[in-house]
Amino acid sequence: MIRRLYSPGLVIILAAAVSMPLTATAQVDAAAAEKIFKENDCHKCHHETKAKKGPSLKKISAKYKEKKLDEKEAIKHMTSGKKVKLDDGTEEDHKIIDTKDVNVQTSVAKWMLSH
Amino acid sequence: MTKRTMILAMSMLAFGSAMAADPATINWAKIPAKKIQLFYPGQSSYEWLRSDAHKGAAKETARGDSCTSCHDASDEEVLQGRKILKGGHPLEPTAIAGKKNGNVDLHVQAAYDKKNAYLRFQWKTQNPYAGTEHQYLRFDGKEWKVWGYPKLDKVVQEGKQPGIYEDRMSIMIDDGKVAGFAKQGCWLTCHDGQRDMPKQFTKEEVAANPLLTAIKKGDVRKYLPDSRTDPSDWKTGKSVEEIAKLKAEGKFVDLIQWRAHRSYPVGMADDGYVLEFRLADAGKDMFGGNADSKTHQPKFMWDEKKVGFKSIRADSQARKGDLFLVREQNAVPFDPNADWKEGDMIPDYIVSREDAKGSAADNNAIANWNAGMWTVVIVRPLGLTNADDKMLKEGGVYNVGFATHDDNITTRGHFVSYVKTLGIGARTKADIKAVKLP
Structure with missing residues (x-):
């Protein structure tokens, strides 16, 4: 006998929440996005305003606006692990965000680019 | 009068009139408190970093x-x-039952006068009781064996022994002479190979190690990178002569540990340092092992006339209070011919203020546990000139690291701070500024 952990209604609600495109949620949950950003240690290299090992979120955001890039490009950056060039001329693999959930990735990317 | 209040009162008597300020009557409400966040570091060793x-x-x-x-x-x-504590993190391979949070708020206050620095710490403990209990010697019908181990030990993890270990409040102090401490603090001292760390030493490795055999140590504990030719390999210890030179140059950190079982009952905090090992200062600590090295029997037992029992048992009501064996207060020499029964237990450590001597006996302390919180005031004399001490003086700024151990645990099972600065009447910036007492 299979133990029922969730009611069918709850399963439908959860499934809908997971599959709901972010655009439908209208607003990025900044606090939740920042939490994911920090839990992935992104803040170790990217400060909101000052340059650390990586550029600040403000600088990234400005660059994306200038080049007319959007969160899809940012997601590519945070999920591909491609080499990044550092100020000292060396290269390093960019850390890959620890979630495959596109909604979460989009939320983090949008929050980053909102700076 | 509760036992704990009595200890406080006795400690105050022990401080005597030689001290400029009575730490129990300092108006701490007038001294700014700095909240320092401590966190669980797991196995984040010098090498892992x-x-x-x-x-x-x-x-x-x-x-x-x-x-x-x-x-x-x-x-x-x-x-x-x-x-690190959420489970499945590479820095914490052991699921530690009962660990609630990965961080602790430590409230730190500092004051000083002509004679001493007074460092006051407050933190909420993991458990709803004061961790003043430490391991025992238990009679199994034939022999006396250690009963109770720290929670990270395999015997506790496997449920073969209860988790018993004293609470602690520790401070590391650098006066700027230890390379890197101002930037990386306590993490300079924490290495692979040590107890409860990755690639933990084996007895054979230690027995074959020239430095550890020269200093008569049987395991691997904290060390500073300068004490090794390869800082990432504990086996590469420098010669005793080279290490003596480093010590003479002041290239060590002071380590003061207030211990809820082994120093608290006599109103003290221990005094040690870290260089090639975690070592006690010269002289004699306020605590010592109570097991006779030859017979493995206890050396002391409780004075039945004073405390009502000569030993306790695992289910004794007395375990709900403080159980200290203090040589000059409540201990008598062990009687091997008493009618010992299986399950009788005597503390594995004997504590004594009278026996504490030399540089190891520099630090006093008072403490109180109330409503889930330890309040500890460590009293450190200014101007110490011992070869194994960092001299605190007015005008000085020191790099410090803090750690708390509670929840019956030792080694890596602590909460630690990033390095901070402590200023004693200094004009320059410091995270914690000691207030000059009138």
Whole structure:
């Protein structure tokens, strides 16, 4: 006998929440996005305003606006692990965000680019 | 009068009139408190921090960058501690039952006068009781064997022994002479190979190690990188002569530990230092082992006339209170011919203020546990000139690291701070500024 952990209604609600495109949620949950950003240690290299090992979120955001890039490009950056060039001329693999959930990735990317 | 209040009163008597200020009557409400966040570091050793596992930071750590140059979020310690303790993290291979949070708020206050620095610490303990109990010697019908071990030990993890270990409050102090301490603090002293760390030493390795055999040590504990030819390999100890030279140059950190079982009952905190090992200062500590090295029997037992029993048992009501064996207060020499029964227990450590001597006996302390919180005041004399002490003086700024151990645990099972600065009447900036007492 299979133990029922969730009611069918709850399963439908959860499934809908997971599959709901972010655009439908209208607003990025900044606090939740920042939490994911920090839990992935992104803040170790990217400060909101000052340059650390990586550029600040403000600088990234400005660059994306200038080049007319959007969160899809940012997601590519945070999920591909491609080499990044550092100020000292060396290269390093960019850390890959620890979630495959596109909604979460989009939320983090949008929050980053909102700076 | 409760036992704990009595200890406080007795401690105050022990401080005597030689002290300029009575730490129990300092108006702490007038002294600013600094909240320092401590977090659970797991096995984040010197070597791990310099490995690729420390993502994006190995090179930076190796070149000496400070931990907080990257870890600078306002809730950094909460974040890191939670991640390490949540389960499945590579830095914590052992699921530690009962560990609730990955961080602790430590409230620190500091004051000083002509004679002493007074450092007051407050933190909420993991357990709803004061961890003043420490391991026992238990009679199994034939022999006396250790009963109770720290929670990370295999015998406790396997449920063969209860988790018993005293609470502690520790401070590391550097006066600027230890390379890297101002940037990376306590993490300089924590290495692979040590107890409860990755690649833990074997007895054979220790027995074959020239430095550890020369200093008569049977395991591997904290050390500073300068004491090894390869700082990432505990086996590469420098010669005793080279280490003596480093010590003479002041290239060691002071380590003061207030212990809820082994120093609290006699109103003291221990005094040690870290260089090639975690060592006690010269002289004699306020505690010592109670097991006879030859017979393995206890050396002392409780004075039945004073405390009502000569030993306790695992289910004794007395275990709900403080159970200290203090040589000059409630102990008598062990009687091997008493009618010992299986399950009788006597503390594995004997404590004595009278026996504490020399540089190891420099620090006093008073403490109180109330409503889930320890309040500990450590009294450190200013101007110490011992070869194994960091001299605190007016005008000085020191790099300090703090740690608390509670929840019946030792070694890596603590909460630690990133390095901070303590100023004693200094004009320059410091995280914690000691207030001059009138």
